[in-house]
Amino acid sequence: MKNRYFAASLLAGTLLLGCSQQTATENSSASPQTATDVKDLGSVLDQYWEENAKLFPLSATTNGDNRYNDQLPNDQTQAFREQLRQYYQKYLAQLQNFDREKLADNDKISYDIFRYDLQMNLDGLKLNTWMIPFQQFWGLPLSMGQYGAGGSVQPFKTPEDYDNWLGRVRGFSVWADTAISNFRRGMRAGVVLPRPLVQKIIPQMQQMVVTDPTKSDFYGPIKTLPASFSDADKQRITAAYRTAIMNELVPTYRRLGEFLKTEYLPKARTSTGIAAVPEGRALYRYFVRNWTTTDKSEEEIYQTGLSEVKRIRGEMERVRQQVGFKGDLNAFFNYMRSDKRFTPYKSDAEVLNAFRAIQARITPNLPKLFGRTPKTPFEIRQTEEFREASASAEYQQGTPDGSRPGIFYVPIIDAKTFRTTSGMESLFLHEAIPGHHYQISLQQENTDLPKFRRFAWYGAMGEGWALYTESLGRELGLYTDPYQYMGALGDEIHRAIRLVVDVGMHTKGMTREQAIKYMMDNEAIDEQGATAEIERYMAIPGQALSYKIGQLKIRELRDKYANQLGAKFKIQDFHDELLKDGVMPLAVLEQKMDAWAAKQQ
Structure with a gap:
């Protein structure tokens, strides 16, 4: 399984996190913009991405955009989810100003993918997945360890890089308190994790609790402080990291672990499937789509x-x-x-x-x-x-x-x-x-x-x-x-x-x-x-x-074009065409590849 953190971060990595990569839609209630309000489609997409980086700074860091490396928004709040809803609806309204048939071929692909994304994201925001902020496989408490240990996506090359990470640490404690509140809302509503999964999360939290800051995974960047740093910076940063580990990170992980063990575990469900929770069948139908x-x-x-x-x-x-x-x-x-x-x-x-x-x-x-x-x-x-x-x-x-x-x-x-x-x-x-x-x-x-x-x-x-x-x-x-x-x-x-x-x-x-x-x-x-x-x-x-649904479609397309094109079919060209425009929904992929095959003939 790839570790792109799904939408480029483990924070956005699972629909059960309830916000960052939730997808698809209701009709936009925003008033349509006139054609003069909207430039070309590329400008709209660029503007969307700029806003996306601010909303999801961990994803931005993963993508190599380091402008927001000190930020960690609290995506567990209702206000954040409402902000996302307005964001997606705004761009869905802008998209309606374009006549798809008049766009260039590559812009048609972008149009189809963008519309799909916005619709899916808005649909996801209607669900109650925010009541399960993380689990044993994906979630911010785990990705914090990856980002903060050094050697991963968070850069630790300059004094500013080191200070940026401390900004994210300060946001983690607030995030965790809201996540606990959301877990409690889920407990009252019956939207809870199965018991075996909770038993896996508890030791993950406990492992991050140390009595010596130098034994913490978050001390990793201090062990690799660049020799080019001044002595004053080295001393200041080392002291700040020790304080952050013992006064912010350790208490936060301890709080999460104790909550999961004493409050949440007794309320965890004995059932296996998501159908057992309220609206579970609708949740699963959405996840499948x-x-x-x-x-x-x-x-x-x-x-x-x-x-x-x-x-x-x-x-x-x-x-x-x-x-x-x-x-x-x-x-x-x-x-x-x-x-x-x-x-x-x-x-x-x-x-x-x-x-x-x-x-x-x-x-x-x-x-x-x-x-x-x-x-x-x-x-x-x-x-x-x-x-x-x-x-x-x-x-x-x-x-x-x-x-x-x-x-x-x-x-x-x-x-x-x-x-x-x-x-x-x-x-x-x-x-x-x-x-x-x-x-x-x-x-x-x-x-x-x-x-x-x-x-x-x-x-x-x-x-x-x-x-x-x-x-x-x-x-x-x-x-x-x-x-x-x-x-x-x-x-x-x-x-x-x-x-x-x-x-x-x-x-x-x-x-x-x-x-x-x-x-x-x-x-x-x-x-x-x-x-x-x-x-x-x-x-x-x-x-x-x-995995299997996608593989079967790709193999189906390869076999179809090999039969259609005969000697004109080149496996290198098929692979290159398949990959050159990036990932996309399977229906959009097939439409694109059919057009490619037609040109080969």
Whole structure:
């Protein structure tokens, strides 16, 4: 899963955070502007993006816009949500002044995406998701740790950078108090998290509570103070960070942890799916629309999942027979998740170097599939200790100017139990190259796109692309080891399983335990891994659907154009066209790609 923080920040990263990336609409009540009030569409989009950076300064920082690095608005308030509603409606009214058919082709794409965004954002603001400000997978208390530890998206290069971060720290305490108030509103309304998820969040908060400021993750930037700073600045900043950690950050995390443990946990629900909360079915319907960017019904998605699980199991059976394993497929899964031959690593460095070796193997073959490659640098890093226990491997985008690389984060809790059969090759293709790193970097580097598209994120296309790239393994020189290919099939069936368990839990009464069992019955994943996955889907309903829905659409388009164009079909051109205009809703993507295919003929 990419770590773009969804709309570029973990604060905006989940619809359950209730504000920053909520989407879609009611008819604008604002009075339409005349044509003389509106310039060209590009000016409107630029103005929108300028306002967006002020509303979501964490996202701006992630995108390399450092003008608001000291700001942390309290997005938990009703006033902020009303501000967003007015913001989206204002631009929806402006958009109505343009005749789409008279726009240039690229502006037509922008028009369609922009209208979709505004509508979806306004619809999201009608929901009660603000009653669950964060969970164990995404949320400001976690992203604060990433931003503030240094080495991530928040810059720590100048004395002003260090002072900027302290500005955000001051806003965090206020944010946390409002979040607790919203949690309490949710408790009274019955809009609460499932109990197992709350049990995961509590230790995350407790881990940030220290008695020695130098032991805090937030002390990281002090350990790397630039030598060029004056002694006076070094002393001033060090003292300020010690004070901020002990007087603001530690008390805030302690307060959050104690609230969750003493007040919230007893009120947490025993049910699994979002349907159990008031208006839960409407919530899930919205999440499905938002994450898949389609109008597919839950039942259609569920049946697709069952069909894909069956198909991929058939291919797994072929691999089992190829390697001569005596026993059924479930016994083969158990062998792959338990035999010591698949846990060869002794150190964290060995795991990271194994991924670097994969990169080296595919690099000579990339020109066969891509004409355009990103300029943004790329690195492989281990996930930070404070969040690795509940983190998945993920990608964090770099900045368009190359000042911050794209980073593939690998959580390594214990190198000696890190399994090669977890699909290391397919994982690298998905999270790193040519998956998220290519798609996101090429999008951000394309200065012909308006900024709201350069820094956009749609899970269906973005995750769909990354899952599709896993199927390119053999073309890139991978999957020569049948167990690595089996790992790739495991990754693919994992996304198919998600269609079954996500819809199953949130609409069909499937329990957490039943979902865990279904996952373990159909792929080589251990109970700890399956539990973390299922609890992720419980925390972010619908998000897990985006991968397979998007991948199936991209594969459908590739096959369609290959058949239509015959010898005129060039895979490099298909990939380049698919990526050059950035992510977009799937219907807009298909319309764009159909126009491209028509020109090839």
